[in-house]
Amino acid sequence: MTLPPGRRLLRRGISASVSLALAVAGTAAAVVMSTAPAAQAAAVPAPSPLNVPGRGATVPFKEQEAEYAATNGTLIGPNRLYGTLPSEASGRQAVTLDAVGEYVEFTLTAPANAMSFRYSLPDNSAGTGRDAAIDLRVNGNSLKSVPVTSKYSWYYGGYPFNNNPGDTNPHHFYDETRTMFGSTLPAGTKIRLQVSSTASSPTFTIDLADFEQVGAAIGKPAGALDVVSDFGADPSGAADATAKIQAAVDAGRTQGKQVYIPEGTFQVRDHIVVDQVTLAGAGPWYSVLTGRDPSNRSKAVGVYGKYANAGGSKNVTLKNFAIMGDIREREDNDQVNAIGGAMSDSTVDNVWMQHTKVGAWMDGPMNNFTIKNSRILDQTADGVNFHMGVTNSTVTNTFVRNTGDDGLAMWAEAVPNVNNKFTFNTVILPILANNIVTYGGKDITISDNVMSDTISNGGGLHIANRYPGVNSGQGTAVSGTTTAARNTLIRTGNNDFNWQFGVGAVWFSGLNEPINATINISDSEILDSSYAAIHLIEGATNGLHFNNIKIDGAGTYALQIQAPGTASFTNVTATHIAQSNPIHNCIGSGFQITQGAGNSGWYANPPVCTGTWPTPVWTNGGVPGGGNPPTDPPTTPPTTPPTTPPTTPPTTPPADTGNIAQGRPITETGHADVYGAGNAVDGNANSYWESTNNAWPQSLTVDLGSAKAVKRVVLKLPPSSAWATRTQTLSVLGSTTNTLPYTTLKASAGYTFNPSSNNTVTVNLDGTSTRYLRLTFTGNTGWPAGQLSELEAYTS
Numbered sequence: 001m002t003l004p005p006g007r008r009l010l011r012r013g014i015s016a017s018v019s020l021a022l023a024v025a026g027t028a029a030a031v032v033m034s035t036a037p038a039a040q041a042a043a044v045p046a047p048s049p050l051n052v053p054g055r056g057a058t059v060p061f062k063e064q065e066a067e068y069a070a071t072n073g074t075l076i077g078p079n080r081l082y083g084t085l086p087s088e089a090s091g092r093q094a095v096t097l098d099a100v101g102e103y104v105e106f107t108l109t110a111p112a113n114a115m116s117f118r119y120s121l122p123d124n125s126a127g128t129g130r131d132a133a134i135d136l137r138v139n140g141n142s143l144k145s146v147p148v149t150s151k152y153s154w155y156y157g158g159y160p161f162n163n164n165p166g167d168t169n170p171h172h173f174y175d176e177t178r179t180m181f182g183s184t185l186p187a188g189t190k191i192r193l194q195v196s197s198t199a200s201s202p203t204f205t206i207d208l209a210d211f212e213q214v215g216a217a218i219g220k221p222a223g224a225l226d227v228v229s230d231f232g233a234d235p236s237g238a239a240d241a242t243a244k245i246q247a248a249v250d251a252g253r254t255q256g257k258q259v260y261i262p263e264g265t266f267q268v269r270d271h272i273v274v275d276q277v278t279l280a281g282a283g284p285w286y287s288v289l290t291g292r293d294p295s296n297r298s299k300a301v302g303v304y305g306k307y308a309n310a311g312g313s314k315n316v317t318l319k320n321f322a323i324m325g326d327i328r329e330r331e332d333n334d335q336v337n338a339i340g341g342a343m344s345d346s347t348v349d350n351v352w353m354q355h356t357k358v359g360a361w362m363d364g365p366m367n368n369f370t371i372k373n374s375r376i377l378d379q380t381a382d383g384v385n386f387h388m389g390v391t392n393s394t395v396t397n398t399f400v401r402n403t404g405d406d407g408l409a410m411w412a413e414a415v416p417n418v419n420n421k422f423t424f425n426t427v428i429l430p431i432l433a434n435n436i437v438t439y440g441g442k443d444i445t446i447s448d449n450v451m452s453d454t455i456s457n458g459g460g461l462h463i464a465n466r467y468p469g470v471n472s473g474q475g476t477a478v479s480g481t482t483t484a485a486r487n488t489l490i491r492t493g494n495n496d497f498n499w500q501f502g503v504g505a506v507w508f509s510g511l512n513e514p515i516n517a518t519i520n521i522s523d524s525e526i527l528d529s530s531y532a533a534i535h536l537i538e539g540a541t542n543g544l545h546f547n548n549i550k551i552d553g554a555g556t557y558a559l560q561i562q563a564p565g566t567a568s569f570t571n572v573t574a575t576h577i578a579q580s581n582p583i584h585n586c587i588g589s590g591f592q593i594t595q596g597a598g599n600s601g602w603y604a605n606p607p608v609c610t611g612t613w614p615t616p617v618w619t620n621g622g623v624p625g626g627g628n629p630p631t632d633p634p635t636t637p638p639t640t641p642p643t644t645p646p647t648t649p650p651t652t653p654p655a656d657t658g659n660i661a662q663g664r665p666i667t668e669t670g671h672a673d674v675y676g677a678g679n680a681v682d683g684n685a686n687s688y689w690e691s692t693n694n695a696w697p698q699s700l701t702v703d704l705g706s707a708k709a710v711k712r713v714v715l716k717l718p719p720s721s722a723w724a725t726r727t728q729t730l731s732v733l734g735s736t737t738n739t740l741p742y743t744t745l746k747a748s749a750g751y752t753f754n755p756s757s758n759n760t761v762t763v764n765l766d767g768t769s770t771r772y773l774r775l776t777f778t779g780n781t782g783w784p785a786g787q788l789s790e791l792e793a794y795t796s
Contacts, residue, residue: 245266
């Protein structure tokens, strides 16, 4: 992967007629298109995630995109190619300033006394980032110099990434900073960010600015304990205040008093542990906790409940302050999150979380926990994760941007997550994975949210039996009724650099085991998706119901079906689908569609099954773009797919062609780490199954759906020279009923996988009728486990 290109892109104008069809039947939401100022022909108009009435977080700021502002800089984008600078910008466009005197100038639309802005500086050669400054000018006059840095940006290599610029895969380019003006400036004021020197940084890329009228500092509540006047904490940030704030918190609990953090910046180098106490500040612009242990980098600022194995905490309120960390790397074993531990019957309200590993990683069991009215920015991993037995808990009215992993996540690892809700949140630009996801969970609600600009290896909304500890045996799989209502997704889904194909905006995975639940997706918009709008993969998903869905713009398909399942569609409409056939389905009758009334634009009989993935065409609200550097868009959009689907799905499945094992349900005797059986039937030779190590024999069993005359199986390992030649000893067995004993279709023998032959082996069979096809491994000269990237079965 090369570094983000620095070449200049020509400005372009867009016809005023360009827009999305915005209304969703049965919903009140409409997306407002961002537009360039009348005197400025810059950028492609794109839907804004902050202009969706009635959905997402109600934020206290007015946002303006740099690409629509006055500037003498260089427009970059729109471009969604991973590893390029515009791909991680809001709306996939930004402005680069690379000379003294270049600027971006915003005009206030409402009074403001503060601003935040999102920007990118280049890394330095050591990977530790560079510090610089940019001038802030008001109506042409210099107000101040604002420090900016790239020390919280730029990661490289494979997961969980590193800070070595010599490695591949650069990403996570942007950061945010904030500053106050010192007075309230009226609407119409010109706010300019201008380069005064390129000595410390050769370029400054500006993405957007958020302008805010910050209220006065909140005074100390009557009777509260003050961490400064009562306990001596240093508000200047010079001295370590950890012990003194902890003493105040402990006293607040024993005395039943609120604990107040006055205005100031407080150096905190370890967790403040809270239980049965309220910790309140003067407001997140005024009371700031920051810091990290200078010698033990696994210790850093954070406010934590007691861990569940220590009894957990309860009756905690955290409100009106900021936690600004100093985390510059991703180390998954370090507890360097802004908020963590277990807190039952507790609330986080109006807390600003930035530059920590995770905003709030909550380890249950715990119950009745709420995060609301908060901001989570610039994390190295997730924004929020409800992990392991979190129940009856909520994230609501919270703004999340630029996380290094899932924006908002629930992960029911080994202990059930039940009746949790993510509602009225705005989740933008997760650099890896999904905007919002539930891994397992019972009776989950994900509603009234806005999700936009997924970057890589994920989608906007994900519901999955995925990741360790998610299974029906422990009661942690997706179950009950999952409700996803009144959500808006904009430019979500993107390429998975492991799979080398696109992930859908709304996608489902039965990797660990099939999903068998009721999943209601309703009254929602899926706009300008980077690849497919709806996507099934890795294992069956049954019980899907789509009702009142508007799909407008998909870079490839309306539906990308790579796994079996059942789904009903009522009043689902699709326009601006890049491919002429809107469904990619190599599962055939394994995916069953039930159609209600009011559908159009997304159904095809037969669907396409190409075995290859098309280059996406990004619609930008009906204006075609593409997977290559953008050019002036054509004036005529592509022809809309047929609007009248067949009245009923076909009743006779097509004849078996191609690989009949792909996407079928598959089981295993065991697997190592994340290398589950679903990888062996996902159609991707670069992912693989690996059995439990040092435990022979090991088996894979794929259900072909009905008895088939299988005449050959093709076995693959990743086609890479990194996989040295190895011989695996295995047998092929079959059954029509999945009862023992299985019939031996090919006796145990050694099969050599050699990179020179693409690590592919073909085993010919006699065509015995088989529904359940099993491979049993008893040896491997290259690793103490069975390994397989693809199990392909053919009837010819």
